[in-house]
Amino acid sequence: MTKKHGNIRDVAKETGFSIATISRVMNDAKNISPNTRERVLDACKKMDYLPNPAARALSTKKSKTVAAIIPTIEHSVFAKLISAIEQSLAGGGYSLVLAISNANEEDELAAARKLLGMGAEAFILTGAAHNPELFDLFERRSVPFIVTSVWNVVHDYPLIGYDNFLLASDAVKFLSEKGHTDIAILHGPVAQNDRTRMRCDGAASAQSENLNLTFFETSLDVAGGKKAICSALEFSNKFTAALCFSDVLALGTYIGLAKTGRRIPDDFSVMGFDNIDWAEAVEPSLTTIDLQAQKMGSEAAIRLMARLEHDSPIESLEVWGHIIERDSVANVNNSPGIVRASSPIL
Numbered sequence: 001m002t003k004k005h006g007n008i009r010d011v012a013k014e015t016g017f018s019i020a021t022i023s024r025v026m027n028d029a030k031n032i033s034p035n036t037r038e039r040v041l042d043a044c045k046k047m048d049y050l051p052n053p054a055a056r057a058l059s060t061k062k063s064k065t066v067a068a069i070i071p072t073i074e075h076s077v078f079a080k081l082i083s084a085i086e087q088s089l090a091g092g093g094y095s096l097v098l099a100i101s102n103a104n105e106e107d108e109l110a111a112a113r114k115l116l117g118m119g120a121e122a123f124i125l126t127g128a129a130h131n132p133e134l135f136d137l138f139e140r141r142s143v144p145f146i147v148t149s150v151w152n153v154v155h156d157y158p159l160i161g162y163d164n165f166l167l168a169s170d171a172v173k174f175l176s177e178k179g180h181t182d183i184a185i186l187h188g189p190v191a192q193n194d195r196t197r198m199r200c201d202g203a204a205s206a207q208s209e210n211l212n213l214t215f216f217e218t219s220l221d222v223a224g225g226k227k228a229i230c231s232a233l234e235f236s237n238k239f240t241a242a243l244c245f246s247d248v249l250a251l252g253t254y255i256g257l258a259k260t261g262r263r264i265p266d267d268f269s270v271m272g273f274d275n276i277d278w279a280e281a282v283e284p285s286l287t288t289i290d291l292q293a294q295k296m297g298s299e300a301a302i303r304l305m306a307r308l309e310h311d312s313p314i315e316s317l318e319v320w321g322h323i324i325e326r327d328s329v330a331n332v333n334n335s336p337g338i339v340r341a342s343s344p345i346l
Contacts, residue, residue, distance in 0.1 A: 006047025063119035084297030168202030179332035184232035188220030225252020265330035284327035
């Protein structure tokens with residue numbers, strides 16, 4: 001038999017307080033005595049009472065809910081981002097609702113409309129490319145939002161992210177300064193991802209007379225990385241390094257190189273982009289770019305809560321990604337020593 005849960009009237013009867021007092025406690029009102037708050041919360045626990053969020057939203061005009069729409073949950077860099085958002089929101093008494101767009105602008109717009117209908121008060125988006133109707137929707141409803149994972153000095157809306165163009169350029173320079181002159185660039189589909197386009201443009205900007213870059217587009221998964229490195233090796237035997245614009249592609253590259261009997265970094269160097277959880281644990285440990293996803297998520301949540309609670313302006317923030325040098329990139333220069341790239345290297 002299903003246990004019956006108490007309601008707000010039961011809690012009022014149990015404590016002797018009015019329904020209005022119970023509601024104020026559950027809405028975290030400030031002018032409640034510690035004794036009253038404790039008695040009400042103890043009664044709620046005893047009677048297994050939880051407030052109805054829809055009813056609370058109607059009475060307070062606030063749902064205390066923030067929505068995040070991300071392209072996928074298959075890559076742990078997004079898991080880092082979402083975890084940081086959720087933890088920061090929870091610390092401020094807010095909840096997170098999540099939707100997956102599959103990098104499709106129409107799906108993202110539909111998800112935003114649905115989440116607004118559920119009471120979402122603010123939004124966290126990924127990347128700069130979105131359906132213009134999405135921004136029109138937010139403007140009409142005065143819904144605050146913030147865009148993550150990109151940075152541009154000139155922007156029309158709040159950003160918290162990193163400079164994909166600059167980081168990719170620095171990655172190429174890093175490999176070049178290690179003596180690599182023929183580099184395969186492995187990346188996901190550019191048509192669906194503005195961050196990937198920025199990284200490709202940044203890498204291309206670092207090309208010089210003595211540096212040959214060849215770009216290989218593939219699916220953004222382990223299988224895609226394996227397929228792309230095999231294609232690169234068939235295309236040319238001159239490549240000495242692969243720059244992968246995702247650690248997921250780097251893992252596929254590890255597998256593809258192992259299939260050919262090539263050792264990392266003795267025979268071939270590999271560099272990633274993301275610094276996801278296993279990058280340090282894989283053998284050899286992966287040289288990659290840390291994007292500070294956790295800081296980005298936390299800062300996005302903090303800024304949106306400040307807007308919702310105090311009507312504070314949402315300040316943009318550039319998060320500085322940096323190269324983390326590990327064991328997967330060899331120095332093939334004739335002269336010894338490591339040359340530092342322009343980004344900080346940890």
